[in-house]
Amino acid sequence: xxxxxxxxxxxxxxxxxxxxxxxxxxxxxxxVFTMTSMPFPQGVYGxxxxxxxxxxxxxxYHYASTWDLPVIKRLGQFFSSFFHVLGWCMRHKDNVVVFDxxxxxxxxxxxxxxxxxRTKTLGIVTDLPxxxxxxPGEHQSWNSRxxxxxxxxxxxxxLLTEQMNEKINLKCRPYIVMEGLVDHTxxxxxxxxxxxxxxxxxAGGLYEKYGVKMLVEAYLNIMGMFPDTEMHIxxxxxxxxxxxxxxxxxxxxxxxxxxxxxxxxxxxLKATLLINPRPTHEDFTKYSxxxxxxxxxxxxTAMITTHLPGMPKEYWDKVYLFEEETVKGYxxxxxxxxxxxxxxxxxRGRLGQRFVVEKKNNVVQAKRVMGLINKNK
Numbered sequence: 001x002x003x004x005x006x007x008x009x010x011x012x013x014x015x016x017x018x019x020x021x022x023x024x025x026x027x028x029x030x031x032v033f034t035m036t037s038m039p040f041p042q043g044v045y046g047x048x049x050x051x052x053x054x055x056x057x058x059x060x061y062h063y064a065s066t067w068d069l070p071v072i073k074r075l076g077q078f079f080s081s082f083f084h085v086l087g088w089c090m091r092h093k094d095n096v097v098v099f100d101x102x103x104x105x106x107x108x109x110x111x112x113x114x115x116x117x118r119t120k121t122l123g124i125v126t127d128l129p130x131x132x133x134x135x136p137g138e139h140q141s142w143n144s145r146x147x148x149x150x151x152x153x154x155x156x157x158x159l160l161t162e163q164m165n166e167k168i169n170l171k172c173r174p175y176i177v178m179e180g181l182v183d184h185t186x187x188x189x190x191x192x193x194x195x196x197x198x199x200x201x202x203a204g205g206l207y208e209k210y211g212v213k214m215l216v217e218a219y220l221n222i223m224g225m226f227p228d229t230e231m232h233i234x235x236x237x238x239x240x241x242x243x244x245x246x247x248x249x250x251x252x253x254x255x256x257x258x259x260x261x262x263x264x265x266x267x268x269l270k271a272t273l274l275i276n277p278r279p280t281h282e283d284f285t286k287y288s289x290x291x292x293x294x295x296x297x298x299x300x301t302a303m304i305t306t307h308l309p310g311m312p313k314e315y316w317d318k319v320y321l322f323e324e325e326t327v328k329g330y331x332x333x334x335x336x337x338x339x340x341x342x343x344x345x346x347x348r349g350r351l352g353q354r355f356v357v358e359k360k361n362n363v364v365q366a367k368r369v370m371g372l373i374n375k376n377k
Contacts, residue, residue, distance in 0.1 A: 014126050018100055020181045021124075024366025026058040027184070035084055037064040037077060037106065064106065074105040081109030089117040096120045096373050101151060102127055111153060120377055122369075123154035125168055128287035156376050158369055161310035163286040174376045176368055179289035179312065182298060184361040188353055191269050191300050193346070198229045198272035198338065203264045204292055206237030211277030211306070211325065213239060216246060216253070218330035223252045226338050230254060232271070234264050268299045272345060273337060276305040279325045285309055293319075297356045302349040304333060318352040 025032045051063040064080035085097060097114050099107045101123040114121045129151075151168050157175035159165055169175055200219065206212055212233075219231045229252060233243055236258045247255040256263075268274055274296040278285065286309040293311070296303040297318065304320040305311070322333050337345065358364075 014100070014102070017126060017181055018124070020183055020362035021366055021369065022059050023057065024181070024184070024362035024364075025370065027363045028367050028370055030366075030370060031060075032058065033060045033062070033088060035062045035064060035081060035106065035110070077105035078109040081106040082113045085110035086113035086117065089113060089119040094377065096122055096155075096377065098122045098124065099154070101125050101154070102129070108150060111150060115153075120155040120373075121153075122156045122158065122373060123151070124158045125151070125164055126160050128164055128167055128284075156372055158372070160289050161287055162312075163309060167287070174372060176372050177312070178365050178368065179310070180291060180294040180356075180360060181362045181365050182294060182356050182360050184363045186298070186357070186361075188298065188300055188357060189265075189269055191346075191349075193272065193342070194270045196228070198226070198342070199267065199270060200229060200231045200273045200275060200334075201234070201264075201268055201271045202231070202275045202277070203234035203268070204276070204290075206233070206235045206239040206243065208239060209279075209282065211279045211330075212237075213242070214325070214327045215275060215277040215330055216243070217327045218334055220246070220250060220253065221327070221331050222335055222338075223250070225335070227252075229272075229338060232256060232267055234259055234267075265295075265299065268296065268301055271301050272342065273320075274299065274301050274303045276303065277322065277325075277330060278306055278308065280306050280308055281325070294356055294360070297352040300349045300353040302337075302345040303352060304337065315352075315355075318348070318355045320348065 022032050022034060053060070053062050055061065062084055064077055064084070089095075089097065097110060097119055099110060099121060101107055102125075111121065113119075152170045154173065156173050157165075157169055158178050159168065159175055160177070160179055162177050165175060202212065202215060204210065204212075216231070216233070223229060223231070231253050233253075233255045234257070240255075240257070243255040246253050276290060276292055276296065278290065289308070289310045293303065293305060293308075293315075302320060304322060306322050306325060307316075320333065320337060322330055324330075324332070
């Protein structure tokens with residue numbers, strides 16, 4: 001796993017997934033060696049970054065050495081990864097190298113070393129380059145184009161969704177789908193539902209493309225029928241000004257803007273319903289499983305979402321689903337659910353929480369990955 005420098009922070013959810021998976025391997029009795037790169041702090045431009053190796057919680061960390069200079073940084077990561085993985089493969093026969101395929105420089109260097117030593121490789125694909133990470137109007141990056149050039153080069157795969165297989169795994173190599181992870185040490189926080197009002201929460205990117213406008217319009221159409229409700233919106237994006245106007249006009253609609261994760265989670269624990277209205281007609285939805293869905297389900301609060309193509313059917317009876325992705329369709333489901341007793345909604349939330357905590361924790365998921373590896377070494 002490699003971090004990028006400067007104002008472009010590493011994608012937290014992806015880093016968290018790899019950290020939890022490594023911990024899960026250790027909990028299942030594996031010895032884990034990782035190669036990573038320290039983040040470049042502000043003010044170190046042009047300097048060499050090198051940190052001593054260390055071991056923490058049973059995981060051995062080797063930090064790649066490189067320089068914070070354009071091109072040189074990527075070359076440094078490539079060669080550091082190549083030589084380190086080459087040496088590791090020669091010392092550890094019959095083992096497997098696991099890659100974050102989205103880290104271009106580090107992955108390419110290690111992949112070349114693995115090929116030279118005929119070591120089995122496993123690629124973890126959390127994003128289909130050119131799809132998930134792009135915001136509206138953003139062009140495919142150089143990284144994405146290079147990613148796709150070597151994406152089909154691994155011995156086996158862990159994919160975020162089943163639909164990724166037809167795009168990535170052109171040689172029909174062994175694979176499993178792992179849509180997310182929950183920390184096995186996490187103790188679910190106690191829900192404290194608001195007794196005076198029922199709160200509906202959306203937290204995420206504020207783009208019309210994500211169904212936010214239709215969701216808000218659906219709620220505004222029915223809020224008069226349910227005076228004890230409020231809709232809370234968190235996040236930032238192109239719709240912020242439109243949402244601010246709605247906030248000023250309607251007392252039952254509150255736009256909070258960007259807030260800390262702790263603040264958002266605190267409101268999720270008080271809420272009656274958590275909502276992810278992301279439409280399914282966009283092609284990228286086949287190759288994504290929003291980490292927000294896992295977070296919502298962990299809270300124990302009932303969730304409403306769409307029939308996302310990348311969401312396995314085993315989730316369907318643990319959440320509520322929008323059947324029609326229109327303002328009227330969203331409105332209809334909101335009316336139905338807000339007419340139900342709180343106890344029924346709370347039970348659905350607890351069902352979803354038990355499911356992800358017991359079935360999708362990092363120890364269980366790591367055991368599945370190790371099963372794939374052991375079967376195909």
